[in-house]
Amino acid sequence: MVKEQSVQIPADEVRAVVEVTEEMKAAIQERILKQIASELQLPAGRVKTTVGLLDEGNTIPFIARYRKEMTGELDENQLRDIEERLSYLRNLEDRKLEVIRLIDDQGKLTDELRKGIEQAVKLQEVEDLYRPYRQKRKTRASVAKEKGLEPLAEWIWKQPKQGDLQAEAAKYINGDKGVGGAEEAIQGAMDILAEQLADDAKIRAWVRRHTFEQGILRTEAKNAEQESVYEMYYAYQEPVRKLPPHRILAINRGEREEVLKVALDVPVERIHDYMAKQVLKGPSPVRETLMAVTEDAYKRLLSPSVEREVRGEMTEKAEEKAIEVFAENLRNLLLQAPVKGKVVLGVDPAYRTGCKLAVVDDTGKMLEIAVTYPTPPNNKVAEAKEKFKKLIDKYGVELIVIGNGTASRETEQFVADLISEIKTRKLQYLIVNEAGASVYSASKLAQVEFPDLDVAERSAISIARRLQDPLAELVKIEPKAIGVGQYQHDVSQKRLDESLTFVVESAVNHVGVDLNTASASLLSYVSGVNSTLAKNIVKYRDENGKFTDRKQLQKVPRLGAKAFEQCVGFLRISDGKNQLDNTPIHPESYPVVDQLFRELKLELSQLGSQQLKDMLQHLQPEELSVKLGVGVPTLRDILDSLQRPGRDPRDELDAPVFRTDVLQIEDLTPGMELQGTVRNVIDFGAFVDIGIKNDGLVHISQLSNSFVKHPMDVVSVGDVVTVWVLNVDLKKGRVGLTMKKPQ
The missing domain is CATH 3.30.420.140 (YqgF/RNase H-like domain)
Known part of the structure; x- marks a missing residue:
């Protein structure tokens, strides 16, 4: 999900404290819940329940696994979307209250302005509305105001049907204030009006949208003779709205490395026409002056500002896509099948x-x-x-x-x-x-x-x-150093870290962790366990020997009731006192299991037996859940866990391709069939290890005979695939591959 462009709030701005009544809090909360439900197209009740669970300190892995009845079985990604939108919208509401108070303190808050701020759904909209009231550094308009030219600007803005601008401006000639003549007064008034126009929220929003929809991004080389990886952009242009994420980030990097010059071209005639329609009311002696104001407002103030905003928004969306690709690659890498039982x-x-x-x-x-x-x-x-x-x-x-x-x-x-x-x-x-x-x-x-x-x-x-064990080893490494992304060094590092940490947590909790062998690094990603608790668990294990019962976790220093509730279901004990401790079944459901075994007239010692598996396969969860007093989703998970205790979900994935001999690039010929492992998936294709020095590239157009929107729809990191050699470039050491079987 693409995040809205963040808006920088000046650090020196005084943040006002606004008292919020309980009634206001309830109304804001209701508004937020409705907006999230609408945006994510989820039932309002599920969103409300999820927000309540998050506010109680429950983690996403815990909610996704053990609170399915309450959320209607929302998955981790849906829960994370809710969490992120909740945080954004709560910050947005805080900012709205802050802006309302700041404008009110200036005595300029109107009912219409307050309503506009309250109804804003993006932070950018709030900042646009606040822009005219924000304290600015010294500008041409502020200098003109200091010279006392605001009344002249207001006279021009009212567009009188009669009068003489020169004569009116002459009234403001004042050597002491630095206004030496009528032309100087008129220019000052025009500067005030240009800034006023450039700060108008409605105009800014329209120009921003028009720039995005009609703008052309053009790039050229600073030195056309210089060889570089950016040569395809030495004379390049593409509509802003069509630029794919990887191209945006490549252009940004080329510009940052001072190889490329980048410009955003926009048809200005429509912008001038639109702004003029917002300003001009009819025949007036100041009409030409106001036309000049609109052109100056756009060229000098609006255009540079909006170009920065549009390019910033393009970059943010591109970064979000790059982070999404990196995150998905990382998840697939972490969940690759372990190679067990081998020296x-x-x-x-x-x-x-x-x-x-x-x-x-x-x-x-x-x-x-x-x-x-x-x-x-x-x-x-x-x-x-x-x-x-x-x-x-x-x-x-x-x-x-x-x-x-x-x-x-x-x-x-x-x-x-x-x-x-x-x-x-x-x-x-x-x-x-x-x-x-x-x-x-x-x-x-x-x-x-x-x-x-x-x-x-x-x-x-x-x-x-x-x-x-890829998961256990790779969690010891900072996620962004694992190298399965594209342009990972060019994106917001904070956002990247947040996303990748979520992926690692998701993968770790999906697989489960052996409580008696896991490192502190691995334990720190378990639901409800931070790095301090992870170290305390390892220290307790070192001092007291192996855990034999999940309940012993409650003796670990600083691991309280909430942390125990969140983490215990994801921690396994393979040879403990209670066989259920080697399953994903949460201890809160142990009584349900006991009752189930009584119903089946079996002993818990028969866990994993063929007899139990046969009996469980014929049970009807919908009927049994009523008798056992448990929700159907939870019962399904319990029955699945009882059939396969100690199961590692990664065991069902492809094992890597092992080799006994070397393949050289010189050995390859077009049409040759090979087995390979997908190493990285990016926007324009997938890199596959076929056993030569450099991975071969399967371009997105060669992934399938059908249309492919994104390579991830076809392949994932770790997949073992059959490919055919398409072309070989010995000079550059590149190999083109295809997954389309030759006719």
Whole structure:
């Protein structure tokens, strides 16, 4: 959902305190709820209930999972939309009250103005209405007012049918005030009127809309001889309303790097005509003067201001789309299928300093660290092979995972050759995106986890672990450092952080967390748990041993009743006293489960048995919910959890593509069929890892035989796809792919 453009409020503006009665609060709340329901096309009752739950301190994952009856089964995205609109509209209402008070303090508040402010639905509308009353820095109009020229401006504005402007202006000649002649007085009055016109809320709104609908964005090179990635924009133009988000951000970056000059062209005739119609009343000796005022108001004041606003709004919408793409990619990356039960050898490749190796067992525990030098300039290939073989045999390594950084392809060739020599066991390798591994390796968290290892050694461990459990490992890294977005450094970092944090929280709570093995980093994303509580949970576990019952969480320092309620359902104990602690069933529903088992004449010890699964499949939740006194959505979730205790929802996703040999770009020919893994999805297509140095691009036009509105409608990060080579550019190292099967 696109957010409205934010409006900067001067920091030095005095913020008035407005007393709000309970009756006013209720009316404002009702207005907000109605607006949210209308905007999001949701039943008003569900919106009201959701707002009540949020105000009580409930988290979105908790509400989505455990309060389905109350919200009508709204999903996390709908709940988040409600939360965001609620925050925006409450801030909007606060600003309305503030603006009303500030204007009233000037003695200029009219009933019409108050009504206009109260009925505004966007912050921009409120700021437009307040603009004429806001204290400004020194302007040509303010200087003219200081010279006493406001009465002359008012005389011109009234457009008398008779009179002489020069004669009227002569009355205001005053050397002491700096008005040396009639022309100077007239110019001052025109400056006052131009600012008045430029500040008119109705005119600004119309001009802004017209600029967006009719404007043409033009770009040109500052130096046409300079080679750059922006060459397609060296002589480019496109209607503002049609510019796609990724192009807006690319142009912005080119302008910021001083490679491009950007201008917004707008047909001014219609703007002049519209403004004139708002001003001119009929024949008058000042008609030509007012025409000049409207043109000056637009060219000098309105045009630059509105252009900034329109480009700001374009950028904000483009950023929102970029953040949306990044967030969806991140979610799919976090929820990639874990590779369980494998001993993994992680490799952080390098040239001069050698490849750092880390063997981790099937639980992610580090077993051994080593370093080898199979790549240039050392080229100690034989020695490296011996080291690899020794580790593989010693620990029963089944998978080798190579980071995709410096020297990754040389290391890949070395590993492929090594695998061809080993006949005693099945061995495969995989290249993983190591984005963020170095960020984690240098972090305080990594220093605490592996205090005796250097940065590259920690990175090798992280590379191995992110294959075994992508979610558990990637949550240790700042989300925006994971590298599955587009233009992530060009967008609002605050908004990006908020969105990505929400995605990580959603993913973590969707999967659930093992209470006895989770790191503090992972626990901090659990519903109701902050970083302090996460550390307290780990500390309690270290001091008291494994948790055997969810109730023990209540003994963790500072974990109160509300936090317990919010987090407990998302925390799992795999070998605890109560088997239900290894399911997503909330303890508040344990009595329902007990009653259900009595109805079925079964013992809880039969949880997970085929007999129980068979019986549960034939139950009718609609009928049973009445008998058990529980809502149908909650009962459905309970029955699903009982059938598959300990289930990891990621297990149903595609496993990554493992390889045993290297593919070079020179090996590719048009029409060749390949299996690949989607690494990144952007507005104009998807990048697919097909086993060569650079990922191949499937352009949006090659994703399907049908029309594709956005690549995410067809593919997601982590998908294993079949592609065909479309074209190969050896010079640039680029490969075009298609997902359309050749005829």
